Amino acid sequence: MRALQIRRNRFFKLFLLVAAILGILFIIYLHSPENVHNISTGSLYKRTTKQKVTFLEGKQLGNFEPEDFPHRSGPGEGGKPHHLSPNKQNEGAQSVGEYGINMVISDEIAMDRSIPDTRNGECKHWQYPEDLPKTSVVIVFHNEGFSTLMRTVHTVIDRSPPQFLEEVLLVDDFSDKAALKEPLEDYIKRWNDKVRLLRNTEREGLIRTRTRGAKEARGEVILFLDAHCEVNRNWLPPLLAPIYRDRTIMTVPVIDGIDHDTFEYRPVYGPGSNFRGIFEWGMLYKETELPPEMERVRPHRSAPYKSPTHAGGLFAINREYFLELGAYDPGLLVWGGENFELSFKIWQCGGSIEWVPCSRVGHVYRGFMPYNFGKLAEKKKGPLITINYKRVIEVWFDEKFKEYFYTREPLAKILRYGGYQWPIGIEEKIEL
Ligand SMILES: [Mn+2]
Numbered sequence: 555m556r557a558l559q560i561r562r563n564r565f566f567k568l569f570l571l572v573a574a575i576l577g578i579l580f581i582i583y584l585h586s587p588e589n590v591h592n593i594s595t596g597s598l599y600k601r602t603t604k605q606k607v608t609f610l611e612g613k614q615l616g617n618f619e620p621e622d623f624p625h626r627s628g629p630g631e632g633g634k635p636h637h638l639s640p641n642k643q644n645e646g647a648q649s650v651g652e653y654g655i656n657m658v659i660s661d662e663i664a665m666d667r668s669i670p671d672t673r674n675g676e677c678k679h680w681q682y683p684e685d686l687p688k689t690s691v692v693i694v695f696h697n698e699g700f701s702t703l704m705r706t707v708h709t710v711i712d713r714s715p716p717q718f719l720e721e722v723l724l725v726d727d728f729s730d731k732a733a734l735k736e737p738l739e740d741y742i743k744r745w746n747d748k749v750r751l752l753r754n755t756e757r758e759g760l761i762r763t764r765t766r767g768a769k770e771a772r773g774e775v776i777l778f779l780d781a782h783c784e785v786n787r788n789w790l791p792p793l794l795a796p797i798y799r800d801r802t803i804m805t806v807p808v809i810d811g812i813d814h815d816t817f818e819y820r821p822v823y824g825p826g827s828n829f830r831g832i833f834e835w836g837m838l839y840k841e842t843e844l845p846p847e848m849e850r851v852r853p854h855r856s857a858p859y860k861s862p863t864h865a866g867g868l869f870a871i872n873r874e875y876f877l878e879l880g881a882y883d884p885g886l887l888v889w890g891g892e893n894f895e896l897s898f899k900i901w902q903c904g905g906s907i908e909w910v911p912c913s914r915v916g917h918v919y920r921g922f923m924p925y926n927f928g929k930l931a932e933k934k935k936g937p938l939i940t941i942n943y944k945r946v947i948e949v950w951f952d953e954k955f956k957e958y959f960y961t962r963e964p965l966a967k968i969l970r971y972g973g974y975q976w977p978i979g980i981e982e983k984i985e986l
Pocket residue numbers: 780781782867917918
């Protein structure tokens with residue numbers, strides 16, 4: 555008996571020793587250089603418990619698919635064009651001069667008007683994880699029309715599952731229009747703390763103001779929208795699902811057009827087509843259809859797909875990842891080129907960009923930019939946007955590719971773009 559017990563004891567001790575060694579080896583393995591990255595992304599721990607996105611065969615609807623829009627009649631309902639009565643047309647034309655948008659038309663249209671469902675029919679049948687990350691929708695504005703700004707907020711609140719919407723964060727880039735002062739503060743009280751308002755104390759420009767919004771946001775994901783949008787049905791879960799799967803993925807909704815003079819809502823792209831963002835060597839942003847060889851291997855045309863870049867205005871990203879990348883380069887001026895800067899940084903730091911056909915957001919394309927850059931542009935010689943492009947290229951392109959840009963934009967050679975400070979810790983992330 556005793557002999558057996560001693561043997562058992564020994565066996566037990568040996569077992570403990572082996573278990574301890576295995577444990578230590580596992581800890582060393584976790585901290586080896588290849589895996590440190592995984593740990594910091596959180597994917598190693600969460601992978602086993604994460605829910606999957608699945609496509610439901612048959613007629614079954616996906617878990618976040620809402621009821622159809624009730625049939626309503628009224629100005630602009632159904633996304634139809636709206637026209638002013640003759641006695642208001644002058645006023646309407648004047649507002650186009652002031653805002654680049656016909657605000658008199660906008661004011662006559664309901665904040666929550668119905669709009670056509672422009673998605674691929676498949677989109678109704680996707681099942682998304684129930685524990686998607688909470689999101690701060692960040693909306694930067696400068697002298698925006700009141701009703702277009704508020705319609706953006708109304709549609710976000712009405713058409714997002716509340717459990718995934720941490721807040722809508724409005725960031726005012728030093729507007730001076732009276733309607734955006736107290737009346738705005740009073741209006742958003744109806745949403746209690748769900749809608750927050752921050753104000754810059756001087757003009758900072760879109761790029762820096764967005765970075766401020768990202769820093770002050772409370773959600774795990776930040777989602778930037780322009781200040782004149784209408785989000786469409788079930789727009790949010792499809793944008794969050796890829797980020798939930800991998801925090802280094804940035805997601806981009808497909809944009810529909812809203813006419814600045816009639817508020818007609820219509821798709822920009824042909825039905826069923828999938829486009830993605832590219833750039834040419836003079837840094838002109840373009841879009842091309844997804845190549846057939848990529849489309850062929852995708853089981854569903856409505857599934858997200860990789861894209862080199864994006865137009866800039868509307869996208870979602872893990873907040874901490876965005877800040878780890880140094881947010882937007884603070885040396886970029888006002889507007890332009892920030893979409894490329896962020897895209898290049900994402901790919902060169904191991905991340906990627908996905909366009910999401912099942913997330914549709916309407917955007918008013920303005921007739922022109924209704925404001926100037928004020929003091930922001932005074933100190934600089936040369937076109938701001940070319941200075942920005944030069945800065946992005948000098949930082950992120952290899953010599954060979956820089957030459958392609960200078961061949962297209964020879965004048966850029968003599969422009970000065972200022973000193974560049976690498977974001978802290980980014981060197982370890984760059985994959986050469
Ligand atoms: Mn816009």
